[in-house]
Amino acid sequence: xxxxxxxxxxxxxxxxxxxxxxxxxxxxxxxxxxxxxxxxxxxxxxxxxxxxxxxxxxxxxxxxxxxxxxxxxxxxxxxxxxxxxxxxxxxxxxxxxxxxxxxxxxxxxxxxxxxxxxxxxxxxxxxxxxxxxxxxxxxxxxxxxxxxxxxxxxxxxxxxxxxxxxxxxxxxxxxxxxxxxxxxxxxxxxxxxxxxxxxxxxxxxxxxxxxxxxxxxxxxxxxxxxxxxxxxxxxxxxxxxxxxxxxxxxxxxxxxxxxxxxxxxxxxxxxxxxxxxxxxxxxxxxxxxxxxxxxxxxxxxxxxxxxxxxxxxxxxxxxxxxxxxxxxxxxxxxxxxxxxxxxxxxxxxxxxxxxxxxxxxxxxxxxxxxxxxxxxxxxxxxxxxxxxxxxxxxxxxxxxxxxxxxxxxxxxxxxxxxxxxxxxxxxxxxxxxxxxxxxxxxxxxxxxxxxxxxxxxxxxxxxxxxxxxxxxxxxxxxxxxxxxxxxxxxxxxxxxxxxxxxxxxxxxxxxxxxxxxxxxxxxxxxxxxxxxxxxxxxxxxxxxxxxxxxxxxxxxxxxxxxxxxxxxxxxxxxxxxxxxxxxxxxxxxxxxxxxxxxxxxxxxxxxxxxxxxxxxxxxxxxxxxxxxxxxxxxxxxxxxxxxxxxxxxxxxxxxxxxxxxxxx
Amino acid sequence: xxxxxxxxxxxxxxxxxxxxxxxxxxxxxxxxxxxxxxxxxxxxxxxxxxxxxxxxxxxxxxxxxxxxxxxxxxxxxxxxxxxxxxxxxxxxxxxxxxxxxxxxxxxxxxxxxxxxxxxxxxxxxxxxxxxxxxxxxxxxxxxxxxxxxxxxxxxxxxxxxxxxxxxxxxxxxxxxxxxxxxxxxxxxxxxxxxxxxxxxxxxxxxxxxxxxxx
Numbered sequence: 048x049x050x051x052x053x054x055x056x057x058x059x060x061x062x063x064x065x066x067x068x069x070x071x072x073x074x075x076x077x078x079x080x081x082x083x084x085x086x087x088x089x090x091x092x093x094x095x096x097x098x099x100x101x102x103x104x105x106x107x108x109x110x111x112x113x114x115x116x117x118x119x120x121x122x123x124x125x126x127x128x129x130x131x132x133x134x135x136x137x138x139x140x141x142x143x144x145x146x147x148x149x150x151x152x153x154x155x156x157x158x159x160x161x162x163x164x165x166x167x168x169x170x171x172x173x174x175x176x177x178x179x180x181x182x183x184x185x186x187x188x189x190x191x192x193x194x195x196x197x198x199x200x201x202x203x204x205x206x207x208x209x210x211x212x213x214x215x216x217x218x219x220x221x222x223x224x225x226x227x228x229x230x231x232x233x234x235x236x237x238x239x240x241x242x243x244x245x246x247x248x249x250x251x252x253x254x255x256x257x258x259x260x261x262x263x264x265x266x267x268x269x270x271x272x273x274x275x276x277x278x279x280x281x282x283x284x285x286x287x288x289x290x291x292x293x294x295x296x297x298x299x300x301x302x303x304x305x306x307x308x309x310x311x312x313x314x315x316x317x318x319x320x321x322x323x324x325x326x327x328x329x330x331x332x333x334x335x336x337x338x339x340x341x342x343x344x345x346x347x348x349x350x351x352x353x354x355x356x357x358x359x360x361x362x363x364x365x366x367x368x369x370x371x372x373x374x375x376x377x378x379x380x381x382x383x384x385x386x387x388x389x390x391x392x393x394x395x396x397x398x399x400x401x402x403x404x405x406x407x408x409x410x411x412x413x414x415x416x417x418x419x420x421x422x423x424x425x426x427x428x429x430x431x432x433x434x435x436x437x438x439x440x441x442x443x444x445x446x447x448x449x450x451x452x453x454x455x456x457x458x459x460x461x462x463x464x465x466x467x468x469x470x471x472x473x474x475x476x477x478x479x480x481x482x483x484x485x486x487x488x489x490x491x492x493x494x495x496x497x498x499x500x501x502x503x504x505x506x507x508x509x510x511x512x513x514x515x516x517x518x519x520x521x522x523x524x525x526x527x528x529x530x531x532x533x534x535x536x537x538x539x540x541x542x543x544x545x546x547x548x549x550x551x552x553x554x555x556x557x558x559x560x561x562x563x564x565x566x567x568x569x570x571x572x573x574x575x576x577x578x579x580x581x582x583x584x585x586x587x588x589x590x591x592x593x594x595x596x597x598x599x600x601x602x603x604x605x606x607x608x609x610x611x612x613x614x615x616x617x618x619x620x621x622x623x624x625x626x627x628x629x630x631x632x633x634x635x636x637x638x639x640x641x642x643x644x645x646x647x648x649x650x651x652x653x654x655x656x657x658x659x660x661x662x663x664x665x666x667x668x669x670x671x672x673x674x675x676x677x678x679x680x681x682x683x684x685x686x687x688x689x690x691x692x693x694x695x696x697x698x699x700x701x702x703x704x705x706x707x708x709x710x711x
Numbered sequence: 712x713x714x715x716x717x718x719x720x721x722x723x724x725x726x727x728x729x730x731x732x733x734x735x736x737x738x739x740x741x742x743x744x745x746x747x748x749x750x751x752x753x754x755x756x757x758x759x760x761x762x763x764x765x766x767x768x769x770x771x772x773x774x775x776x777x778x779x780x781x782x783x784x785x786x787x788x789x790x791x792x793x794x795x796x797x798x799x800x801x802x803x804x805x806x807x808x809x810x811x812x813x814x815x816x817x818x819x820x821x822x823x824x825x826x827x828x829x830x831x832x833x834x835x836x837x838x839x840x841x842x843x844x845x846x847x848x849x850x851x852x853x854x855x856x857x858x859x860x861x862x863x864x865x866x867x868x869x870x871x872x873x874x875x876x877x878x879x880x881x882x883x884x885x886x887x888x889x890x891x892x893x894x895x896x897x898x899x900x901x902x903x904x905x906x907x908x909x910x911x912x913x914x915x916x917x918x919x920x921x922x923x924x925x
Contacts, residue, residue, distance in 0.1 A: 179814055179817050180817055183817055183818065183820075183821040184821070186821075187821060187824070187825050212814055215814065215818075216814055216817060216818050216821075219818040219822075219843060219846065219847050219850070220818060220821050220822055220825070220843060222839075259718045262717075262718050263718050263719065266717050266718070266719070
C-alpha cells in the first residue's frame with residue numbers, strides 16, 4: 048500500500064494498449080510514480096480492462112485521487128474494424144459527378160451518403176440555394192435506419208450557414224445526434240471534412256458508452272475527480288468534450304507514450320520508441336512537444352482533418368509471432384500471439400508436447416507445431432448454434448489447447464483460412480499462442496514471468512528445424528527485430544521507402560551494411576541527432592542494438608515500462624480556436640466591399656481589414672480561453688497567431704493551454 | 712449533468728421518468744424501492760436519488776406517513792395546466808404566423824406529412840411528432856422564453872397524452888387540426904392561428920378530462 052498521506056495531488060493515468068491496459072498513480076507535484084497496475088486489454092470491451100486497473104490500483108484511500116486521465120485506442124480500433132455506428136452523411140453542395148469520377152466516394156466512411164444542392168464558394172457567397180426540403184425528406188426516410196447524421200457543406204469553414212440551417216431543420220424532426228463539419232475542422236479540404244464528420248458521428252455512442260463505464264468504475268472506488276481523455280496530439284480534453292468529439296482521440300495512445308517519455312526523462316528533443324506487446328510506435332519530441340502531422344491523421348485507410356501526432360506504428364512487439372516464411376527467412380510479427388511460456392504455465396500439457404517435438408523427424412517438427420489455439424471464454428448456446436464449423440472448433444478447444452497441425456487434422460482441413468474463425472478470434476472466444484520475443488527473454492532469464500523451460504524447448508525445436516544452434520538462431524531473430532525497427536526509423540524520419548530486403552540495390556546494400564557493419568573495407572553509418580527514449584517492457588532488449596547502430600544513447604527513464612500511462616496525465620489541457628477572415632465581394636466579384644470575420648458560431652462584417660483582424664484576435668483569444676477554463680484548465684495561457692491563406696484570406700488561431708485543475 | 716449526479720442515478724432517473732410518463736407505473740401507485748431496484752438491476756442508492764429528483768419534478772409524491780407513490784392525475788391540476796397551455800400555445804402560434812421563416816414552415820410541413828403516415832398503434836411516434844410540431848411552432852415564435860415555458864408544460868402533459876392515445880378518433884382529428892394550424896401560420900394570419908391553436912389544445916384537455924372523470 049502506498050502511504051498517501053504525504054502526497055497532496057494524486058492523479059491516475061490509464062492507457063489501453065493492444066495487449067495491456069496500464070495504470071499509474073502519480074504524485075502530480077513531485078512526478079513520483081507511487082503505484083502501477085497492469086491488466087490484460089479486453090478487446091471486446093475496453094471498459095473491462097480499465098475497470099480492472101481502477102479496481103486493482105494499490106491505494107488506501109482512492110478518494111484522494113484528484114484527476115483520472117485515459118488514453119484509448121477505442122476510436123482507432125472501432126474505425127479499423129468498422130465497429131462504429133451507422134451514419135447518414137449529408138453532402139451539401141458537393142459535386143457528385145466529380146467525386147464519382149475520381150472514385151472518392153469510398154473515402155466518406157459510410158455507405159449512406161447523399162447529395163443535396165447548396166454550399167458556398169471561396170468567398171463565402173452562396174453557390175446554390177439550400178435544398179432543405181430534400182434534406183427533410185431524406186431525414187424522414189432514413190431516420191430509423193441510422194444512429195447519427197453528419198452534415199458537411201461546401202466551404203462551410205468560410206460560411207457555415209447551410210450546415211447550421213440543416214442542423215436546425217433536422218433537429219426539429221428527429222432525435223438523432225447531428226454532427227456538423229465546420230465544428231470539427233476549419234480546413235478547406237471538403238472530402239476530409241466530410242469524412243471527419245461522418246467518423247465523428249459514428250463514434251459518438253461508442254465513446255459515450257466508454258466514458259460512462261469508466262465513470263462507473265471510478266464511482267465504485269469512490270473516486271470523485273475530473274475525468275480527462277487524451278487527444279491524438281497528446282493534449283487533454285474533458286470527458287464532456289471527448290464525448291462530443293470522439294474523432295479527436297485517434298492515435299491518443301502513441302501520443303501519450305511520447306509525452307510520458309519526455310515527462311519521465313526530462314529530455315526535450317528525442318526520438319521516442321514505444322515497444323508494446325502488439326506494436327512498436329515511433330514518434331518525435333521536439334522542444335518538449337510531440338510533433339504533429341500537418342495533413343491530418345489517417346486511420347483505417349480514411350484521410351481525416353484531425354490533428355494528431357506524427358507517428359509510425361509497426362506490427363512488432365514482445366508478443367509478435369516468430370515464424371519462418373516461404374523463402375525460409377525468419378519473420379517477426381505482425382501477428383500478435385500469447386507467448387508459449389504463458390500458455391504452458393496455464394496448461395502443462397503444452398510443455399510436454401513441445402518437449403517431444405525435438406525428438407521428431409524434420410518434417411514433423413515444423414514451426415507450425417509451435418502455434419497453439421486455446422479457448423479464452425466458454426461460448427454460450429447461442430454462440431454455438433450459428434455455425435456448425437465454429438461449434439466443432441470451440442468444442443475441440445474446450446478439451447484444451449491444440450497445436451495448429453493437430454487442430455487442422457481434427458477439423459479435416461488443410462489450411463486455417465478454411466475454418467473462417469476470424470470473427471471468433473476477434474470476439475475473444477479463442478486465442479492463439481506461439482513462439483515470441485517474450486519467450487526469447489525467458490531463455491536469457493532477462494524477463495521471467497512464466498515457464499522458461501517451455502521457451503527454451505521451443506527455441507531448440509525452432510533451431511532444430513533450421514539446422515542451426517539455438518544461440519545462432521537467437522542472434523538471427525534479434526537481428527531481424529533490429530533491422531525491422533531500424534528500417535521503420537529511417538522511413539519515418541525521411542519519408543522515403545526502403546526496398547524489401549530480399550532485393551539487391553545500392554540503398555538496400557547501404558542499409559544492410561549499416562545494420563550489420565560487416566563489410567571489410569567500407570563502413571556506412573546512420574547517425575541520429577537525438578537520443579532514443581525507450582518505452583514499454585521489451586524496450587531495453589529491442590532497442591539496445593538499434594541505438595548503437597544509430598550512434599546514440601538509449602535512455603530508459605525510471606518507470607519506462609509504464610510511460611504510456613504516465614503520458615495520459617502528463618499532457619496539458621489545450622483548446623484551439625480558429626477564425627477565418629476573408630473579403631466580402633460585390634456582385635461582380637471584382638470589388639472588395641469589406642471583410643468577414645467567421646467564428647465557429649457567428650459572422651461579423653467590417654469595412655477595414657485591420658479592424659477585422661484586431662476584432663478576430665480578441666474574439667479568438669476570448670473563445671479559446673473560456674473553452675479551456677470550461678474544459679478544466681488551471682490558469683490557461685493563450686497564444687494567438689495570424690497566418691495568411693493567400694487570396695486575401697487570413698486565419699487567426701488561438702491556443703489556450705494549461706495544466707489540468709485538480710479537484711478538492 | 713454527468714458530473715453532478717452519478718451515471719447510475721441518471722439512468723435510474725430516466726428509466727423511472729419514462730415509466731411514469733408512459734403510464735407503465737400507474738398514477739397513484741405505491742412505490743417500492745427494493746422492487747424497482749431489482750427490476751432495473753440498479754443499486755438502491757441510485758434509485759433513492761432518482762426518486763428524490765422525481766419528487767422535485769412533482770411526478771412522485773411523499774405521503775404523510777413518509778411512503779412514496781406516483782402522483783395522481785388530479786382533475787384540478789389538469790384544469791390549471793390546461794389554462795396555462797391554452798394561453799401560451801395560442802400566443803406562440805400567433806407570433807409564429809408573423810415571424811415564421813421558410814425554413815420553419817418546411818419543418819412543420821415535414822412533421823405533419825410524417826404524422827399522416829404513422830401507424831395508429833405507434834404511441835411513441837404519435838407523442839414524439841406532436842411534441843415536435845408544438846416545438847417547431849414555439850421556435851418559429853422567435854421568443855425563447857416562451858418556447859422554454861411551453862416545453863416545461865408540455866412535459867407535464869405527457870401522461871395525459873398516453874391516457875388519451877387509445878381513443879383513435881382523437882388522432883385523425885388531431886392531424887386535420889395540425890394541417891389547418893400550419894396553413895394559418897403560413898398565410899401569416901395571426902388571429903386565425905391563435906384561434907386554431909386554442910381550439911386544438913382546449914379540445915385535447917376536454918377529452919382527457921372526460922376520460923379521467925369516467
